[in-house]
Amino acid sequence: MSKQQIKPSVESDQLRQAQSSQSSPSRTRQLIINSFIIFLIAFGIRLLALQDNRHEALKVQTAVTEGYRHTGRLLREGGISSFLSSSSPLADPNHLGHPPGYSILMATVSGFTSDTDAAVQLIQITADALAAVLIFLIACALFSTSIASIAGLLVAFAPQFTYNSTLLLPDTLAVVPLLLSVYCLAQAARHTRLALFIAAGALVGVSCWLRANAMMLAPFMALALALLFERGRRVRYALLLIGGMLLVVAPLTIRNYIVYDHFIPVSLGAGQTLLEGIADYDQAGRFGIPATDMGIMKMEAEAYGRADYYGTLFNPDGIKRERLRLKQGFGVISSHPFWFAGVMARRAAGMLRLERVKTISQSPPVTHSLLITDETAPAWSASPTDLLINGTINSTRAEISLTPDVQMLSIKGDDSKYESQFSTAFINVQQNTDYLLRLPVRIEQGRLTINVAGTNGSTPRASAIVEIQDWKTPAEQPLQMIQIPFSSRSDEQVRIAFANGGPRPSVQIGQPQLYALGPTTHLWTRYPRTLINVVQKLFITAVMLPFALFGLFLLVRRRHYQTLVLLLVVPAYYLCFQSALHTEYRYVLAIHYFLFVLVALALHTIGKALWENLRKLSIARRLFHRPSASAA
DSSP, rough: OOOTSSOOSSOOOOHHHHHHHHHHHHHHHHHHOOOOOOHHHHHHHHHHHHHTTTTTTGGGEEEEEHHHHHHHHHHHHHHHHTTTOOOOOOOGGGGGGSSHHHHHHHHHTTTSSSSSSHHHHHHHHHHHHHHHHHHHHHHHHHHHHHHHHHHHHHHHHHHHHHHHSSSSSSSHHHHHHHHHHHHHHHHHHHSSHHHHHHHHHHHHHHHHHOGGGGGGGGHHHHHHHHGSSTTTTTHHHHHHHHHHHHHHHHHHHHHHHHHHOOOOOOOOOOOHHHHHHHHHTTTTTTTTOOOOOHHHHHHHHTTTTTTGTTOOOOTTTTHHHHHHHHHHHHHHHHHHHHHHHHHHHHHHHHHOOOOOOOOSSSSSOOOOOOOTTTTTOSSOOOOOHHHHHHSSSSTOOOEEEEEETSEEEEEEOOSSSOOOEEEOOEEEEOTTEEEEEEEEEEEEEEEEEEEOOOOSSEEEEEEEEEEEEETTTTTGOOOEEEEEEEETTOOOOEEEEESSSSOOOOEEEEOOEEEEEOOOOOOGGGGHHHHHHHTTTTTTTHHHHHHHHHHHHHHHTTOOOHHHHHHHHHHHHHHGGGSOOOOGGGGGTTTHHHHHHHHHHHHHHHHHHHHHHHHHHHHHHHHSSSSSSSTT
């Protein structure tokens, strides 16, 4: 077999012959049916996730999301001419903090519906359901249909994807073009059509319009082509791939040069994330670099004597400041290369962990309106004094007391990370009823988790995280009205539990009020929800990473390096490049779509071995217990 072909590596000769003997229409029909089933399962799970997170999703990264909305509104109002004008509001360098693709999507969607957020979320969960199908198709090009089906189902169920696809952020959308790009490469490795290389590069460019993280992926892929193709063709294919990416990204680069008179390939932000990434691991603060956006702005305002630098990252002098950030970051790296190499290694290892995210709830979420008027009477309320007298202090090291004016309950947590500190007395509720808990909170230090727990106390009915606004002093922290909707399920009592979201939080709690909203709807969804919830709890690092490593071991042992290249080119890119910068899990989601293919390979291999051993054992028992002729 030539290097231009990918070996369907892990299947036995008998299975490969059986598959090749199938007629092409039969094979195509089977792929269509499997793809449709995987899509339905993935889309259904994401619909449930959207139902669960419809309130919470709008509270995640609100400043970033509002930035996308604002850019989208300006695009909608000014059109393409304003996007190309150096005098329009869109010429503000603050709009360069993110590529414009997501804002363009929002602007386009807003022209068809008034509820832009809901429409964009629907597009995102649909795209992420298609991502499960794409993983299935990629795995089909490399392995058997059974392995590919397992891979597609893993992506369909993974809570890391279902949750992130509901957020008003472009992270899961940006993965879909990358999956398509790898699929094009897999097909090009079998049927070397030049258009497939151009398409693979162009799809990477599409991803860059949504997130700039994949900016160097096309050259990285071009290097990987050396392991897939024979000499004499590699350079041509690599140039086509890179050229496809440049064709898609070039209009944005040209626009940036016209508007800002500087070479900016996609967006700004590399310097900011480089500095924050260094600060993340500089626990002693020896480099004097802040770990937050506000901290960087404050540092620059003081260092350059420019008070107007405090407030935004890129205006005024955004391009100049960004280049100075890069210079400062590279200075730290050049003077401490081994330390930074260790940082990259630790950050890369962290990328392999699965994010702990909210799984599908076993009970349907609140569907009633959360609007509470002054005339609405609470079903329950308690003063801070009552909370202290009737509540339970769960940590001997926590300090629970009333404020001097007796208007709020003060909770000062211990040095544990996530332990419960204080719980209220049990509150009587009606079964299968939607409720809204409203709680005034002022946090002075750290992070606090507020849970609504049932009588069993194992799984919270709902929760909220409260954290400080790091650009304000403790005295400036505002009083926030936290709203936590939840369903009572079959409970007749619930309690409010306050737990650390990090060491030593300090928070003041006002008078809580609990409102009954009405009977819980969609109770029939409890059955699929329970099944999905059980499966999603298996998606943790301790379970999935060993299977992925075993799948990797299988491919290396069998010397199927071409398959490895296709599966690991995207993960390897993020491990090499993104590890140099400040990283959040959503930035590197693409890694785990491909790792789940390795998990599927491991599960299929183990399952097949177990099944064959069970068959042999069953045959042996039948032979051993067969009556002899003399006994007959």
